[in-house]
Amino acid sequence: MSAVLEVSNLRKSFGGIVAVNDVSFTVHESEILGIVGPNGSGKSTLFNCVLGQLQPNGGEVRIDGKRTTGMRPCDLNRLGVSRTFQLLQVFPQLSVRDNLILAGQEHQGSMLSRLIGPADAGLGVTADRMIAFFQLNALAHEPAGTLSYGQQKLLDAAMAFTAGPRLVLLDEPAGGVNLTMLTHLRERLAAYHAERKATFVVIEHQMEFVMALCTRVLVLAEGRVIAEGAPNDIRRNPIVIDAYLGP
Amino acid sequence: MNRAGATVVVAAAILAVSAPFFLKPFGIFMISMWAVLTIAAIGLNLTLGYAGQVSLAQGAFVGIGAYTVALLMQAGYPFALAFVAAGGLCFAIGWILGYPALRVQHHYLAFVTLAFTTLVFLVLRNEQWLTNGIYGINDIARPAFFGWSTGGALNFYFFSLGTLAVLSLATWWMLRSPWGRAFVALRENPIRALSLGLDTRRYTLMAFAIGSCLGGLAGALYAPLVQFIEPGSFALGMSFNLLLMVIVGGSGYFFGPFVGALVAVLLPEWMRIAQGYYLIVYAGLVMAMMAFCPSGILGLIDRLSKAVFRSRRAAPALGAEGPGIVS
Numbered sequence: 001m002s003a004v005l006e007v008s009n010l011r012k013s014f015g016g017i018v019a020v021n022d023v024s025f026t027v028h029e030s031e032i033l034g035i036v037g038p039n040g041s042g043k044s045t046l047f048n049c050v051l052g053q054l055q056p057n058g059g060e061v062r063i064d065g066k067r068t069t070g071m072r073p074c075d076l077n078r079l080g081v082s083r084t085f086q087l088l089q090v091f092p093q094l095s096v097r098d099n100l101i102l103a104g105q106e107h108q109g110s111m112l113s114r115l116i117g118p119a120d121a122g123l124g125v126t127a128d129r130m131i132a133f134f135q136l137n138a139l140a141h142e143p144a145g146t147l148s149y150g151q152q153k154l155l156d157a158a159m160a161f162t163a164g165p166r167l168v169l170l171d172e173p174a175g176g177v178n179l180t181m182l183t184h185l186r187e188r189l190a191a192y193h194a195e196r197k198a199t200f201v202v203i204e205h206q207m208e209f210v211m212a213l214c215t216r217v218l219v220l221a222e223g224r225v226i227a228e229g230a231p232n233d234i235r236r237n238p239i240v241i242d243a244y245l246g247p
Numbered sequence: 248m249n250r251a252g253a254t255v256v257v258a259a260a261i262l263a264v265s266a267p268f269f270l271k272p273f274g275i276f277m278i279s280m281w282a283v284l285t286i287a288a289i290g291l292n293l294t295l296g297y298a299g300q301v302s303l304a305q306g307a308f309v310g311i312g313a314y315t316v317a318l319l320m321q322a323g324y325p326f327a328l329a330f331v332a333a334g335g336l337c338f339a340i341g342w343i344l345g346y347p348a349l350r351v352q353h354h355y356l357a358f359v360t361l362a363f364t365t366l367v368f369l370v371l372r373n374e375q376w377l378t379n380g381i382y383g384i385n386d387i388a389r390p391a392f393f394g395w396s397t398g399g400a401l402n403f404y405f406f407s408l409g410t411l412a413v414l415s416l417a418t419w420w421m422l423r424s425p426w427g428r429a430f431v432a433l434r435e436n437p438i439r440a441l442s443l444g445l446d447t448r449r450y451t452l453m454a455f456a457i458g459s460c461l462g463g464l465a466g467a468l469y470a471p472l473v474q475f476i477e478p479g480s481f482a483l484g485m486s487f488n489l490l491l492m493v494i495v496g497g498s499g500y501f502f503g504p505f506v507g508a509l510v511a512v513l514l515p516e517w518m519r520i521a522q523g524y525y526l527i528v529y530a531g532l533v534m535a536m537m538a539f540c541p542s543g544i545l546g547l548i549d550r551l552s553k554a555v556f557r558s559r560r561a562a563p564a565l566g567a568e569g570p571g572i573v574s
Contacts, residue, residue: 115426
């Protein structure tokens, strides 16, 4: 199994606070890695450093063996790395379908070809397939801002998958989503994974969600990796329990 | 666009073509001014309404365009060339002015562009060797094309209207292409847009450059329309006025600038019946409009038509088919 994402000795500090402290891990092809840890343990900062939203102070990120540290998010995305955000990030005034087309339109052709080419950038079929896959059919032409929170979470995930990424980083996909929607979302993620063999990294607090979806779990606390292993072992690991519940 | 919208657009187009035949020369001059300033407002609507980049510099681009045409025509170049040069120059300057927008947004960006407008005004006023300073440029000729002179008020109006039609079609094409979607994404959530592969830097600069280019093209028509330009016309007042057109018409609505320019150009004239008070009445109307309908006239119409549409649609539809996501 080849490594899709390699993070070595990554470090990010904000003033005196070290949010990510010497973190190293590897994610292999078609693996689903869960990253858990208490609030403020550096999970989202780690994501932002991997994805170019933040510049790390030290260390290195490699994707498919290629050094990507410091690359812009848009260039990384076009390399096949996509993400969802912890807080909802859809385009509220665009329709659901347009949100999905937007998520794929920059992956093909040039600026000029996008200006003179078809309005849907040739992605109408792809968008409709994503709409069907995430069962958003009734809402395809509604502005994304009018969807419920859970539906927007689904759309957010669908957008991350539109361009057929190789590596997807999901930041708390289950946050604030009710149980029915949660099961649906997890089932859709698992289905997508099975179909495309994409590699996932998932930040999540909801342990049931992590246990059901992930093949391996990494635990962060205070910016460091404190444990790593199979989901069931992690749940019983005293260090992890300690980090979550405090001494 | 739905059928009702299309009907309104066709009716408006017929009105725009027939209106000058019922107007005196001053009236034709005013509707020509409407056509010209609508082009500038379309540009600002692109930068501000669609791409979300605040700009108080559109009046300065109208000035740069107007002076470019006036000076080139004085030097003996044909209008067509001067027109293209005005657009090209404003595109380039607009691209450069976009760089601050990559760093700052909202009111900070407003101040950057405001300073730019002041700078352009100072250059137009102080660089006498080039611009003739406060005396301005007189006797700007109206162009002729293949023997068709735009010298008369009526002909110049149709020339302006034709240019407006061509430029709005081009803008409409761009906004319905993936670029339009990208501009809206830039306005609504630049961080998410970046993570979806959008080169937000390039789109921001492009939004500024194209918006400014339309400002310059409006200026290229403004100079032969008024036939006398001076720096004061392109000071902050014009930038604010263009901003007003975009906001009153409905920022981010394609036809917003058309409606906004109509209000901002014609309403003050119609209200002259209120004599000395007409500007006070006008200001009052604008304030009331902004307080009660910040999304502009088209925003208001949009809201009303949706309300009518909803009430007309049978209520049980929501419960019956419902947005059943989880099956």
